[in-house]
Amino acid sequence: MLPEFELLMPRTLPEALEMLAGRAPDGMPIAGGTNVIPDLRGGRYRPACLVNVAGLPELSGIRQEDGMLVIGGGVTVAEVLEDPLVARYAPVLREAARSLASPLVRNRATVAGNLANASPAADMAPPLLVLDAEVELASREGTRRVPLKDFFLGVRRTVRQPHELITAIRVPLPPATARARFFKVALRKADAIAVVNGAVRVDLGDSGFCQTARIALGAVAPTPIRAYEAERALEGHPLTPETIAQAARLAAEATRTIDDIRGSAAYRRHVTEVLVRRALEGLWSRE
Amino acid sequence: MANFKVVGKPIRRFDALSKAVGATVFADDFKMPGMLHGKVLRSPYPSARIVRIDPSRARALPGVVCVLTAADIGYAKMVADIPGQTGQRERRGSETPVLAWDRVRYKGEAVALVAAETEEIAERALDLIDVEYEPLPGVFDPLEAMKPGAPVVFEPDNIVARWRIRKGDIEAGFAAADLIIENTYRVPFVEHAYMEPESGVAWVDERGVINIRVSTQVMEHFRTVARTIGVPQNRVRIQGAFAGGGFGGKEDITVEVFLALLALHTRRPVRLAYTREESILAHSKRHPYIMRYRTGVKRNGRITALQAELIADSGAYPYLSPYVSLYSTVMATGPYRIDNVWVDTVAVATNNPFTSAFRGFGGPQPCFAYERQMDEIARALGLDPLEVRRINYLRTGDTTATGQVVHSAVLLEESARRALEALGERTPDRGPIRVGRGFASYFQSYGRLMWLHDTSQAWVGLELDGTVVIRCGAPDPGGGQLSSLCQIASEVLGVPLENVVAYTPDTALTPLAGTTTATRQLYMSGNAVLQAATAIRKTLLERASRYFEEDPDDLDLADGRVFVKNDPDRSMPLADLVRICAAEGLPLSHLAMFKAPFRDPIDPETGQGDVFPDFTFGTFAVEVAVDTETGQVEVLKSVACHDVGRAINPAAVIGQIQGGSHQGLGYALMENLIVENGEIKTPSLSEYLIPTSVDYPTTQVILLESGTGVGPFGAKGIGEPALTPVAPAVANAVVDAIGVPINELPITPERVLRALR
Numbered sequence A: 001m002l003p004e005f006e007l008l009m010p011r012t013l014p015e016a017l018e019m020l021a022g023r024a025p026d027g028m029p030i031a032g033g034t035n036v037i038p039d040l041r042g043g044r045y046r047p048a049c050l051v052n053v054a055g056l057p058e059l060s061g062i063r064q065e066d067g068m069l070v071i072g073g074g075v076t077v078a079e080v081l082e083d084p085l086v087a088r089y090a091p092v093l094r095e096a097a098r099s100l101a102s103p104l105v106r107n108r109a110t111v112a113g114n115l116a117n118a119s120p121a122a123d124m125a126p127p128l129l130v131l132d133a134e135v136e137l138a139s140r141e142g143t144r145r146v147p148l149k150d151f152f153l154g155v156r157r158t159v160r161q162p163h164e165l166i167t168a169i170r171v172p173l174p175p176a177t178a179r180a181r182f183f184k185v186a187l188r189k190a191d192a193i194a195v196v197n198g199a200v201r202v203d204l205g206d207s208g209f210c211q212t213a214r215i216a217l218g219a220v221a222p223t224p225i226r227a228y229e230a231e232r233a234l235e236g237h238p239l240t241p242e243t244i245a246q247a248a249r250l251a252a253e254a255t256r257t258i259d260d261i262r263g264s265a266a267y268r269r270h271v272t273e274v275l276v277r278r279a280l281e282g283l284w285s286r287e
Numbered sequence B: 001m002a003n004f005k006v007v008g009k010p011i012r013r014f015d016a017l018s019k020a021v022g023a024t025v026f027a028d029d030f031k032m033p034g035m036l037h038g039k040v041l042r043s044p045y046p047s048a049r050i051v052r053i054d055p056s057r058a059r060a061l062p063g064v065v066c067v068l069t070a071a072d073i074g075y076a077k078m079v080a081d082i083p084g085q086t087g088q089r090e091r092r093g094s095e096t097p098v099l100a101w102d103r104v105r106y107k108g109e110a111v112a113l114v115a116a117e118t119e120e121i122a123e124r125a126l127d128l129i130d131v132e133y134e135p136l137p138g139v140f141d142p143l144e145a146m147k148p149g150a151p152v153v154f155e156p157d158n159i160v161a162r163w164r165i166r167k168g169d170i171e172a173g174f175a176a177a178d179l180i181i182e183n184t185y186r187v188p189f190v191e192h193a194y195m196e197p198e199s200g201v202a203w204v205d206e207r208g209v210i211n212i213r214v215s216t217q218v219m220e221h222f223r224t225v226a227r228t229i230g231v232p233q234n235r236v237r238i239q240g241a242f243a244g245g246g247f248g249g250k251e252d253i254t255v256e257v258f259l260a261l262l263a264l265h266t267r268r269p270v271r272l273a274y275t276r277e278e279s280i281l282a283h284s285k286r287h288p289y290i291m292r293y294r295t296g297v298k299r300n301g302r303i304t305a306l307q308a309e310l311i312a313d314s315g316a317y318p319y320l321s322p323y324v325s326l327y328s329t330v331m332a333t334g335p336y337r338i339d340n341v342w343v344d345t346v347a348v349a350t351n352n353p354f355t356s357a358f359r360g361f362g363g364p365q366p367c368f369a370y371e372r373q374m375d376e377i378a379r380a381l382g383l384d385p386l387e388v389r390r391i392n393y394l395r396t397g398d399t400t401a402t403g404q405v406v407h408s409a410v411l412l413e414e415s416a417r418r419a420l421e422a423l424g425e426r427t428p429d430r431g432p433i434r435v436g437r438g439f440a441s442y443f444q445s446y447g448r449l450m451w452l453h454d455t456s457q458a459w460v461g462l463e464l465d466g467t468v469v470i471r472c473g474a475p476d477p478g479g480g481q482l483s484s485l486c487q488i489a490s491e492v493l494g495v496p497l498e499n500v501v502a503y504t505p506d507t508a509l510t511p512l513a514g515t516t517t518a519t520r521q522l523y524m525s526g527n528a529v530l531q532a533a534t535a536i537r538k539t540l541l542e543r544a545s546r547y548f549e550e551d552p553d554d555l556d557l558a559d560g561r562v563f564v565k566n567d568p569d570r571s572m573p574l575a576d577l578v579r580i581c582a583a584e585g586l587p588l589s590h591l592a593m594f595k596a597p598f599r600d601p602i603d604p605e606t607g608q609g610d611v612f613p614d615f616t617f618g619t620f621a622v623e624v625a626v627d628t629e630t631g632q633v634e635v636l637k638s639v640a641c642h643d644v645g646r647a648i649n650p651a652a653v654i655g656q657i658q659g660g661s662h663q664g665l666g667y668a669l670m671e672n673l674i675v676e677n678g679e680i681k682t683p684s685l686s687e688y689l690i691p692t693s694v695d696y697p698t699t700q701v702i703l704l705e706s707g708t709g710v711g712p713f714g715a716k717g718i719g720e721p722a723l724t725p726v727a728p729a730v731a732n733a734v735v736d737a738i739g740v741p742i743n744e745l746p747i748t749p750e751r752v753l754r755a756l757r
C-alpha cells in the first residue's frame, strides 16, 4: 500500500528548488511517478515528502539551441517519440523510446526520471551515452553540467545531490556523417525490463575510417556503461567484419554481468557480443 | 431446429459494452455503509513451527476492530475438496487450516486476520501482530519429497494421490515395437494472472444470514463456508459478480471464509481485496510436472505401447491435486488408439506454493509430453509428423486408455490438415534466423468426472409483456456464459435476444447450476436452460394450437410472435399468447435440472472405466522464427482448429480460442513462476511476465461444427481445450527450426541457446 507522504506542488522551477533545498535530504522529486509509485508501494524507500516536478514550465519542451538538442527535464518519453527534432538528430533515442514500457507508461515517464532513477537497465541511458549527452543539474545555488558518462555511480546512485533537479539533457547535434543504433533484448515485447540493451554510434566522416565510435551498454553492470576499449578498437579503422567482431568481443568483455531472474551472466555476455556486432553491421546496411 | 435464428450468430454479448467502458460493477467495486477493511497476515517462511502468536499490540491500535487468530476461530479447518454437488466422499488430507496455529507449510500461508476502519490501519495492524516462528527444514522438490527421510509436509508421508492405468499387456507391446522412444519432459509453475485479484465484501443481514459478494467460479462454496465456520448452510449466501477472469484460480475458496469470519465477528460489512502481489502469493498455481515417457512404435509409426510416469508438485496442501493428477492420468496417452498402456501418476506434497485448478486441469502438461513425443517418433523414423499421428488418431467408437468408448465425432485428422493448410506458404530462413513449423493435436474432456454426479439447474420464465428472465447460478468469469444462455432461451422461445435477461448468480435468487469449471457451464447449464425453455415452449404451443386450431408441431415461435409455419400470416404477438396463458393459470416458468450421465468411479488398480461425458478434439499449428544467436523465438503465424460441436456464439468461441491461444503461447515461451526454496522469485507482474497484445500475432481460428457434442444443439466445450495444444505445438516448431529437442517449458532464449550448444 502507498505509505503516507507530504506532496508539494511547486508552480515554478525556483519554487521547486526552494522546496527541495528546504526539505533536503528527505524531499524527493517526482515526475511521472512510474518508478517512484511502484517503489513506494514496494517499500523500497519512504520519503517524508515528494516534490512534484511534472508540468513545471521551465522543464518542458525539446528545442535546438547553440548546436545542441536540449531536452527539458520534464519531457516525457512519449514526447520524445513524437518530436521532429529528435527524429531528425537523434533517431537512436527515438528507437529506444519506442522500446520503453508501453504507451500508457510512456505518457507519464520522463527521460530525466529514467536517468535519475539510475537503473542499470534504463532504456534512455545507452542512446544518450552514445550521443555524448550532458545532464544539466540545477539547485538554489546554481546550475552545473555533468557528462552523462560521469553521472551514474552505482545501482540507483548518481552524482545528483538530493536538492538538485535535472533541468535538461543536452545533446550535441551529431554530424550528418554519423549513424547510431539502439538494441534491446527483453523477455517480452512491451513493458519489459531489458536483459541487455545498448547503443552504438559511429562517425565515418568522408574518410571511411571511424572518426568517433561510441558503444554503450545497459543491464550488464551496476550502471549503464560505455565500452571504451571496444570504441578504441574501432576508432581510426574502417568498419570491416574483423574490426566489428573485435569491437563486439571487447564490448562483451567490458560487461560485469550477474545472474538474475531475467538472465544468466553468461547469456548476457553472449548476447552483448551478438547485439553489438549486429548493431555495427546494421549501421550502413539497409535492412 | 436446423435453421437457427439466434444460435450460431456472432452476437455482441450483453456484458461487452459495460466492460469496455468500465461500467461493470465487480466484486471489488462494491461498497456498504460502515464498511471495514480486512487484511491477512501471512507466513514469511515456507516451513516453520509457530511458537507464539500475540495479537495484543494490534488489537490496541486505534481503528482496529478485530484481530482473529486460529485460537479465536476454534482452530477451524476447511475442506478443500472438489466443490459443488458431489457423490464422492472426501479424500484423505483434504483439510486445510483456515489460519495456521502450530505449523506453516508454505510462504504466504494465512496466520491472522484483521478488520479495521481503514485499509491503512489494517495494514499497520499486521505489523503489530507478534508471531514467533521457528524455521523448520522444508522440502521443495517432489523427487526429494518422495525419498525416505525427507521432511514430511503432512502425515503420514508426502504422497497426496496416486493413479494408475493398466491396459493391455505393456511388455508385449514393447516387445512388438521396432523402436522405443524415451524422453523426460518438464513444465513449470504457472500463475493465473487474471486481471482481477481476489476480492469481496461480506455482511450479516437482518435475518442473521452471512452475505458474501465475491469474485468466484463456484457459488456452491457457501456450503464449505458454512461448514468451516460452523453455521447452518442456509445461513450463508453467496452473491456472484462478473469475475475479472478465473482460469481455475477462483475455483478454490479464496477470500470467502476470511470475509465470513470477519463479518461475523465484527457484525459490520467487511471488504477484503488482495493486491496483485498478495494474489500471486496466496492463490493456487498450475502444477509443475516431471513426465517420463516411453513409447514403443512400429517402423510405420503405429504405437504399440505407451508407458508414462507423471510426477506433480502439489505444493503445501492437496487442494485439487488429486483430481488434477487424475485428469493428467486419463489424458496421458493423448488422442491416440493405444492397446497397451501403463501410467503411474503421483502428486507429491512440498513446501512450495500450493497447486490446484488451472485452465486444462492437468490436460496441458501431458499434452506437452505426448505431442513432443509424437514429433520425436516422427524424427526418429524419418516420417511426416502428420502421418505418425494420422495412423494413431482415435476414431469414433474407439476406446481411450481407460476403456471409455468415444461416441462423438473425432475430427482430429481434419483439424490437423486444415490448421496446417492455413499456415500457408512457409516463411524462408534469413541468416541466423531459422523458421520452423509445428503442430499438436489433443483431446480434452468437458464436463466433470462422471462419478461426481453433476447437475445444473436453470429457471426460465416469461413475463406478461413477452420478455424472458433466466435465473441460473452460473458464474461468468468472462467467457460469456450468461450471454450464451440468453441466446439459447431466445432461440427456443422465439424472443428477440434483447428481450432476454440473465441474472448474475446469487444463491438466494438463482438455482444452483454448479461450478464454472471443467468446461462444463455451456454443456450443463446450456442444457438446463434448453430444457426449461423447451418446457415453456411446449405450454405455449399447446395453448396456441387450440387458438389456431392447428397441430402444435405446425406452429413456431420467432421474433416475438407465434405463427402457423406454412401460413405465417396467421400469427399473434407472443405477449398476447402469454396473457392468455397467464389468465388461465398455465405455467409460464420452468425450473429444469440437467443431469450429466452418472457412473461409478474408475477401478483404482487399472484405471479402467468411463470418466467424462465427452471430449473435445482439435489441433494447433504454428510457425516460428528462432534467432539462433540470441535464442529469441518469434511467433510468425498460428492457427487453431477445434471441433466445437456447435458454436452458439461464434464471436465468443473465437474469443475463447484466441485468448486460450495467447495464454498457451505464454505458457510455451514466457510464463515461469520461479520458486526457489519455497520462495516465489517472480512476486509481481514486473517479474512474472505474461504476454501483452503485441507479443504474438492474432491466432487464426477455424471452427469445425460436427454437431455431435453432448451440449445444447450438439455443442462441445472449448474453454479449457483452447489452451491445451498450444505449448507443444510451439515446442515442435522450435525443434523443427533448430533441429535439437527442447523438452522443458518455457522455451526461453537461454534454453534455446543451451539446446543449440
Ligand SMILES: Cc1cc2nc3c(=O)[nH]c(=O)nc-3n(C[C@H](O)[C@H](O)[C@H](O)COP(=O)(O)OP(=O)(O)OC[C@H]3O[C@@H](n4cnc5c(N)ncnc54)[C@H](O)[C@@H]3O)c2cc1C
Binding pocket: A028, A029, A030, A031, A032, A033, A034, A035, A036, A037, A038, A053, A073, A074, A077, A099, A100, A101, A102, A105, A108, A109, A110, A111, A112, A113, A114, A115, A116, A117, A121, A122, A123, A124, A164, A165, A166, A167, A191, A192, A193, A194
Ligand atoms: C509498467 C512499467 C514498465 C516500465 N518499463 C520500462 C522499460 O521498458 N524501460 C525502462 O527504462 N524503464 C521502464 N520503466 C521505468 C520507468 O517508467 C522509467 O524509468 C521512467 O522513465 C521514469 O520516469 P518518471 O518520470 O516516471 O520518474 P519518477 O518515477 O517520477 O522518478 C524516478 C526517479 O527520478 C527522480 N526524478 C524524476 N524527475 C527528476 C528530475 N527532473 N530531476 C531529478 N530527479 C528526478 C525521482 O526522484 C526518482 O528518484 C517501467 C515502469 C513501469 C511502471
